[in-house]
Amino acid sequence: MRLRVLLALWFILCLSLILAQEQQVSLARGKRRRGGHRRGKKVISSQLAHQRGVPILNGDAGTAIFLESYKSVNEQESNYNIIPGRRGQCQYMGITMFDKAVWSPKACVTCLCSEGSVVCDEVTCPTLRCQLAYTPIGECCPVCEEHVLDVPDFSGDSPVASDSSEPDLRLQRTPAEIEEILRQEEEEHREEEERLRRKDEEKKRKKKKKKDREAAERKAQDELRKAEEERWLREEAEAAEERKRRQEEQRKHEEERMRTLETEQRLMLKALEEAAERAAERASERQTDQEEEEDEEIEWLRGDVFQMPPLEPTAVGLPPLPPLSEPIEPTDEEENDDTDSEEVVIQRVTQSLPKGCTISDVTVNCDNAKLTSIPPLSIPELKILSLEGNDITAIPSGAFNGIPNLEWINFGKNKITSQNIDPRAFKGLKVLSRLYMDGNLLEKIPTALPPTLQELKINENNLGQINDNSLEELHNLITLEMEGRNYFRTIPQGLPPSLLELYLENNVIEEISEGAFNQTYNLNVVVLRHNKIDESRIAPLAWINHKTLESVDLSYNNLYLVPSFLPKSLVHLVLVGNKIERIPAYVFAHMEQGLEYLYLSYNKLDGEGIEPESFIGCLHSMTELCLDNNQISSVPVGINEMTSLHFLRLNNNQIRNIDEDSICDPINEDDSQLVALRLENNYLDLRKIPPTTFSCVRSYSSVVLKPQKIK
Template sequence: MQTASLLYYFLLVCWCIDFVENQTNGIPRRQRRRMRYRGSRKGSSANHRPNRQPQIKTSTTVAVVPSVPLINIDDGITEVFDSLIGLSGHESSYSVLPGKKGHCTANGMIMYDKAVWSPKPCITCLCSKGKVICDETTCLSLTCHKTEIPEGECCPVCSDIVLNISLDDTPEISGASPEPNDPSDPMLLQPLRTQAEMDELLRREKEELEGREKEIHKKDDEKRKRKEKKSQEEKKKHDYEAHQKEEEEISRREEEKRRAYEEEELQIEKEEEEKRKGNELPEQERKQQKSEEEEEEEDEHILRGDVFRMPPRFPIPVPPAEIPPLPTGCSISDTTVSCINARLTQIPPITDPELTSLELEGNTITSIPDEAFNGIPNLERLDLSKNNITSPGIGPQAFKILKKLKRLYMDGNALVHIPPELPSALEELKINENHLHAIDEDSLQELKNLVTLELEGNKLSEANVSPLALRPLKSLSYLRLGRNKFRTVPQGLPTSIEELYLENNQIEEISEICFNHTSNINIIVLKHNKLEENRIAPLAWINQENLESIDLSYNKLYHVPSYLPKSLLHLVLIGNQIERIPGYVFGHMKPGLEYLYLSFNKLNNDGIDPVSFYGAYLSLRELFLDHNELKFVPFGITEMKALSFLRLNNNKIRTVPPERICRSVVDDDNVDADSNDDEEEEVEDSHLEHLHLENNFINTRELSPYAFSCIRSYSSVVLKPQKIK
């Protein structure tokens, strides 16, 4: 009886395992049959909608892997794969299809998002948001004693059960007793001695079998529900597609009727028109006919080699024209492209009508062809500084298209002439540090709006610059001609000029006619030239009414020039050989000189008269007399009511009497109330805030306590260090 019961339960276990194997192996067979059926269909892809999953096909046959089928997952269905849990696994080298976000490509075929396929046996791949994730197939665990992997399969099966079942339709036990040393068999853990023990063991086996049967039934129910749900959704899709096709067919028929009606009307109108004007086709009807033909052609467009057909109501988008990418080292920000120090050898081909600024500084560009800026006609600022551009390398029409160009920078190149055909809208032109050696009367002919012109560091002189070259510049106010070879002030300066910079030339003379037509000039810089006071004509600039600043530093002046402009406020004479300030030299100025810089000269006390500063007592704000040869504080300092900054450092001064910088103060014994009031008023009237007396020979211990009484803060008086006697 016990033997019969054991045999019964053992056969029941074998039957359940065989049932599970048939269920798991049945799915691939059905799917393989489905794939073969789909692969044999032709022309069906033309009716597919773009959001449906494509089938894997080749030109002749369908590549089918018997062991693992192709599975298509729709957007509305969620499938759980135990072998694909966790997306951080191995990623294949398949690249994402360009222009199709979320699609993948495998062996030249397009795989849609969530598609699953098997490139190799026992390998399953998933397309997830443009990435291909592959994993090996996970097999179920078996409890049988011996297992083997059949040919063409991935998972092992029980070899003893398969062998016995295949021999006869009725299951029989071959080799009934298992190996005696097999520890996996619970029946062999201990010998069966009593009926109670045998019943307990059978009860446990029965419970395990019932649990397995429930699990198998549960899985079968889940699979059945999934299939039913999938079939329902496929049915809905099919119904929806059928409905869409019906609507499309109805709209197509209506469109055909409308076109037929329009063609009939058009034919009637055409016949009537031909009767009036012969066989000439009106322009309007020709355009209408052309548009209708284009619409018909658009309906016939097929995307990606007749795989998907677009709906007739939606036109195929035309891809934009390819724009060449910016070279390495370039960047774009708003309406500016910057290619500074990008090692460019030519102007990059850029097409952007909205671009207004282009920076090409610090490259090795040598030429500018005529078509260089055709793609950026609205450019307003162009920087070509620090390149190797030559005059022969600039095309005659290179800048002609830039009608809106306002700023052009070409510093640090190899130009010998000003570029031709510059835009008339130009307001700022810089060609410093080049090799310009001539400017004729036509070089700047069209630049009537030019405000700033910089031509420093070239080879220009009065011999190669035409007197008429600057005359067309009606708006020019800022002109820099420093570091050239001028010996005189250039002639023909525009009447609009306000600031003129001629430093580092070889100018020796200023004639009476230099500034006759420059009534608006405000600043003249002539430092680092060869000027002497007797080579400055008395009427050179004395009558100027707007000239406020003159810089004559580092020339060959021996005393402060006479006949300075009446309107002068700022006079710089640093680094000359000035020994004397003539009396009343500032007396004719109105409203009066405010800034006088005489540092690094040869002034001594004999060269400064009591009336040397006459005319500037009420206006002078800053007086620099440092680095001279003064032995005491000059006279007249106390008369300067507006003075706020005084430099007397690096001289030979030994003492500072109380009355030389601040007004004299009465001794304490004789001070009455009135004098105290007067003293307070005098101290309040002083504006002196900064005083420098360092590097002299002053004994600070011997200074009077009233020497600097008019200075508001003693911290503003610099006395140290002093020289040793």
């Protein structure tokens, strides 16, 4: 009996030792699995698991679980102390603990903050009946150091006997090994904290760098805007100063002209007075009747004074006037007479104009005055004569004898024919620079035009060709317009070399021959809108080597492709309203300066009509690009590489998606020049547009996205 009691006691002690060591090994393994940053919390939780019904927090899920005590082991007694707290937090020894926090203020004591209350569990160690005892690492109670027997597992599973061939690894860890494992885990924990700290510092550094870059960009934009404003103010001030200077020059010129007129008028009045005195002397010498003498004097005065050309320096029948370099200074008594005489002269000039005509400074306007012929005028100072909208049919010889200083004549919208223009009609005009004859019935260009002519407009007539000698004397001609209602089928030959601008809109031109512009080597602008030109009828050498031709307008023709062999000097190209389906690759690559303005609105471009190499040659020069009102399904390739682009129109197409880098190049760090972007009337879902798609546009308010079409 005594032996049985001793064996039972020995079995209970061995079982207690096995359970303590299993708890220690499980604690070490749990630390390795969950990482160093949770080690302290799990150790405390495992200590707390010895007690029945005490909650252990699951740090991963944030929920509470409850562990049952071992039924076959003597329970350790616990003392619970409650310390009240507020608002879910706990105060313990002057330290604020958050809700669900677990800590061990001293050995064998574990505390838990639960909804403002501190629950502490104090473990009471059992009395040992052994000679050798030690306290395992992480435990607060000592255990006996004796041989451990193989015992069944009482954890609730089926009992399993220990096998010497498969030793239990949980019992092979020495205290030194466990300490080393804990030290390694602590080191890993510190390394993890250091890595997280460096990561946070890197994030802060990148955030600060981004803020500094944004601040620098804002500063640069502010400086650029300030510089633009200063430049604008400076240019405005210079323009105002220039206007002021011109106004001052004009005022001085007007004062000089008025002084000259006054001098001429005084000389004219003086000559009239002298003539009147001589007439009176001759009348008295003839000893005629007093009544006949008075009638003759009145008749002479009315005929030679009131009907005399008002501003002619020398009247018929009067002695020549003294030169202007020797003006006669008026006396005080003559000043009042001069004022009255000036009013009389102005009144006489006004009365001499036809009905419906007005005079202002150096301009006579007879527009829509129902005139059938050129009115006889005798105003040498006249510079501008407008006769638009009348029924004039002819320009006779000597029509401008009284107005030889004309610089601008407007014969627009009359009924003048080529047969009714006298070859000597413009012979006396030595300074004529502008002649408008739009809307008449001309079949050919008038001959013997003044060589001083710089601008000639013969739009909306019946011109079909140009004679070889029609324009040969016009060495100063700059602008020639022969648009509308004319019948040119090719570019007219015989154009003067001085020509800078050629307008041939609304004709029936079908081709541009190889020698069309051989003589006009100074040409700068060619407008061929509303003709019948297609790309196959443009000769390869027609204008490709032209050195000054910068602007070409081929709108509303029969083009299916952007023409090849365009001028090397081209800067401005207008192709609106054609049937263009494709922009060939490298079509702009040969241009020396690079194309700056390209207008392709209202054509038939689709997703396959623009190739990746279509814009090669103008990626760094393009300023305005209009591709609106086509059938484009995506943003064309190459637009994000146009570093000088200011205005882009893609509205009224079939675009459904916009890639993040299709308009703004994320690699390009230079300041963008894009100030206006239009994308309305496509099929875009505005919610799916990436937020950085328009990051290179200077102002988001200049991006037009609404309305969009219904899908």
